[in-house]
Amino acid sequence: MLLGVGVLAAGLIAATAVIPGFGPRALISSISGAFGGVTCDDTVCPPDAEWTRPIDAPVTSQFRSEERPSHHGVDMAAPRGAEIYAASAGVVIVAECNASLDGEPYSCDVDGSPEVGGCGWYVKVLHAGVFATLYCHMETRPEVEVGDAVVTGQLLGHVGSSGNSSEPHLHFETQVGNDVVPPNSNSAVDPIFFMEERGAPLP
Numbered sequence: 413m414l415l416g417v418g419v420l421a422a423g424l425i426a427a428t429a430v431i432p433g434f435g436p437r438a439l440i441s442s443i444s445g446a447f448g449g450v451t452c453d454d455t456v457c458p459p460d461a462e463w464t465r466p467i468d469a470p471v472t473s474q475f476r477s478e479e480r481p482s483h484h485g486v487d488m489a490a491p492r493g494a495e496i497y498a499a500s501a502g503v504v505i506v507a508e509c510n511a512s513l514d515g516e517p518y519s520c521d522v523d524g525s526p527e528v529g530g531c532g533w534y535v536k537v538l539h540a541g542v543f544a545t546l547y548c549h550m551e552t553r554p555e556v557e558v559g560d561a562v563v564t565g566q567l568l569g570h571v572g573s574s575g576n577s578s579e580p581h582l583h584f585e586t587q588v589g590n591d592v593v594p595p596n597s598n599s600a601v602d603p604i605f606f607m608e609e610r611g612a613p614l615p
């Protein structure tokens with residue numbers, strides 16, 4: 413079984429209520445301001461941007477299944493080193509290592525394990541519509557940096573097994589925010605439906 417991210421971002425918006433469904437599109441421009449100094453305006457986060465699957469690999473673990481209710485994304489099994497692409501145009505708001513073991517920071521440059529916590533090397537991209545996508549467990553430091561504008565399908569990094577992971581795979585989240593709450597793991601929705609609605613169904 414592949415493992416994923418149970419703890420990531422749980423503290424970010426701790427206690428915030430889950431956001432049901434998708435917020436009104438009218439909120440898009442109102443949140444185009446700063447995310448930690450990163451701007452997501454219509455130029456870098458075009459509202460009409462196309463969507464594409466982040467990797468051509470099968471979903472092997474579902475969103476918030478009965479066995480894993482706190483699994484806020486899907487796992488897509490792919491060989492180590494496979495390319496991971498931005499699901500849509502946007503701006504990179506996180507590109508870093510997130511891993512810990514027994515409360516101590518842990519390397520992302522080695523394989524993680526079920527005992528290691530965190531997303532490993534990962535990227536979060538903010539998109540128009542107050543959406544964000546999250547890509548976890550990369551093999552090495554991501555190919556993008558915070559503040560980078562990315563286009564649909566741009567290379568973000570490579571599949572690995574860093575962080576809370578038992579074998580190489582991509583943990584992919586689709587998160588929905590609004591003008592008050594930034595997109596986060598607690599506000600994630602099922603990527604299978606999210607991507608299907610955007611014409612980029614997961615395999």
Ligand SMILES: [Zn+2]
Nearest residue numbers: 416417487583
């Ligand atoms: Zn996962």
